[in-house]
Amino acid sequence: MNLKSAVFNLNNLFVLLFVLSAFGLEDHLKRSAQNDYALGFILLLEVSFFIVLFLARKDEQRTLIMDTFAIISTSLFVWLMLTAKLNILPEDIFKAPGVIVKQFLGDYLRLIVDIGCSLSIIVIGFTLALSAAIPLGLFLAFNARTGRAFSSVASFLGSIPPVVFIPYTLALLPSFKACSIFIIFITSFWPILTSTMNGVLNVDSKIINSAKVLNLKKAQILFKIILPASLPQVFSGCNIAISLSFIMLTSAEMIGGGSGLGFYIQYYARFGNFTRIMVGLVVLGIVVSTVTYILRKIENRFFRWKE
Structure with missing residues (x-):
């Protein structure tokens, strides 16, 4: 990538528009804009953009980075215009970007604990x-007849929303943390189990038959052939499970938690503190995106041949 492409792109255009609008246009008289905080955040975002861009090795990665940051900077610019400058969105509910950044800096220690x-x-x-779903999925699907029969049962049980178990876990388990762990376990278990079974069942039978011809033991066939071949689908199930887990955990923390990001959002929702609600939503989105990104990088590292 040349210097021209790094400087003249859509992301930098909207960053410039954001800075010019923040200090060149007057704020609406009835709104608190906190433009200094907004400027600090957008400059930090711009520095991060150049660092990530120049660390990328492939042109495809650089294009994706530029497109992603362009969407973020465009959203921030539109957000600034609709709130602090034009006052189109109601101030009681939608705060200006600088107000959110200032509130985050005031609450970041508590947010770290909640995260x-x-x-x-x-x-x-x-x-x-x-630990439970992968061995069970391998065992059940190793026998094709058992695997096909149990896959229907797993699909049925997995279709039950885990949120319905929250009242029962709160009544039966000794602490909210135990309840939350159980809910995350149930939420993650079925997608991982189903994907593991599908991965095993989709292994080419010719490969298994060739292994049997070579007189390999069942354990060798299972762990050296079937498990590696089914891992891509297992990772797909893990990605689904982790996204659902965050959704369910947030719901559980909102219902009966005493800490966590869900509790942070719900606690301030009771008082109508929309500034902190927006802070919690933004932080939650960043955390979930970071975790899913890390999982995706791990998957790409293990399965480079898929690229």
């Missing part, structure tokens, strides 16, 4: 689901 609480529950529940 840690939410991620710890996700990690424990998701790990338990992985």
Whole structure:
């Protein structure tokens, strides 16, 4: 990538428009804009853009980075215009970008604790689901007849929304953390189990028959042939499971939690504090996007041949 492409692109255009609008146009008299905080954030975003752009190795990655940052900067510019400058969106509900940034800086210590609480529950529940679903899926689907029969049962049980279990877990389990871990376990278990079984059932029978001709033991066939061949579908199930887990955890924290991002949003929703609600939503989106990005990078690392 040349210097011209790095400088003259849609992202930088909207960053420039954002800066010029923030300080060149007057704020609406009835709104608090906090333009200094907005400027600091957009400049940090711009620095991050150049760092990530020059660290990318392929042209496809650079194009994706430019498109992604262009969407973000465009959204921020439109957000600024609709709130602080034109006052089209109601101020009581939709705050200006600078107001959100200022509130985040005021609450970041608490948000770090809440993020840690939410991620710890996700990690424990998701790990338990992985430990249970993958071996069970391999065992059930190793016998094709059993696998096809149980896949229907798994589809039925997996279609039950995990949120219906929240009242029962709150009544039966000793703490909210245990309830949340169980909900994440149930949420992650079925997608991983189903994807593992489908992965095993979709392994080419010719490969398995060739292994049998070579007198390989069942354990060798299962762990050296079937498991590696089914891993791409297992990862697909994991990606679905992690996204659903965050949705369910947020719902659970809103219902009965005492910490976590869901509780942060719900707590301030009771008082109509839309500034902190928006802060919580933005932070939640960033956390979920970061986790899914890390999983995708791990998947690409293991399965480079898929690219």
